[in-house]
Amino acid sequence: MRRKDREITDRTEIEKILESAFVCHLGLTDGVMPYVVPMNFAYKEGYLYLHGASQGRRLDMISKNDNVCFQVEITPGSVIENGDQPCDWGTKFRSVIGFGKAEILKTNAEKIEGLNIFMGRFSGNKFSFPEGEIVATTVIRIKIDEMTGKSANE
DSSP: OOOGGGEEOOHHHHHHHHHHOOEEEEEEEOSSSEEEEEEEOEEETTEEEEEEESSSHHHHHHHHOOEEEEEEEEOOOOEEEOSSSGGGEEEOEEEEEEEEEEEEOOSHHHHHHHHHHHHHHHHSOOOOOOHHHHHHEEEEEEEEEEEEEEEEOO
16 A cells, blocks of 8 residues: 555454445456446455345356455545645545455355345344345355555544
8 A cells, every 4th residue: 555644454443444334346357347336235254245136247257257356435525625735635534445256155045144144234133035035136255365444534
């Protein structure tokens, strides 16, 4: 990271960002062009969980290359005017960028576990899911290999 003064190295602080942010920007490539898709997500014990439809470009790309990059941020929306020059201005944010391997969960039991991790983030409850919904839903689990945090203007 170029700006070491903005780096967050404390794993607990990085995990707080992952637990507070709502959108994960998932970066994929099929070897030709990069593709970024915003998705809701949950974080638990070194893994990200994402879910969506059982067809689509992101799944096609993961089947060709399971290496992924992800980014999340928390932005309170504050513009900071630090001087008369435009380059002195900025915004407040805390972010995490990471890399890992994506796995498409196959069994209904794995999918239900992933969906309950996802829903537990918002409700704290476990749910039962109709079988038709389980079949129609894809759950992606990303094992995080590395990640870094960054903050600005706090």
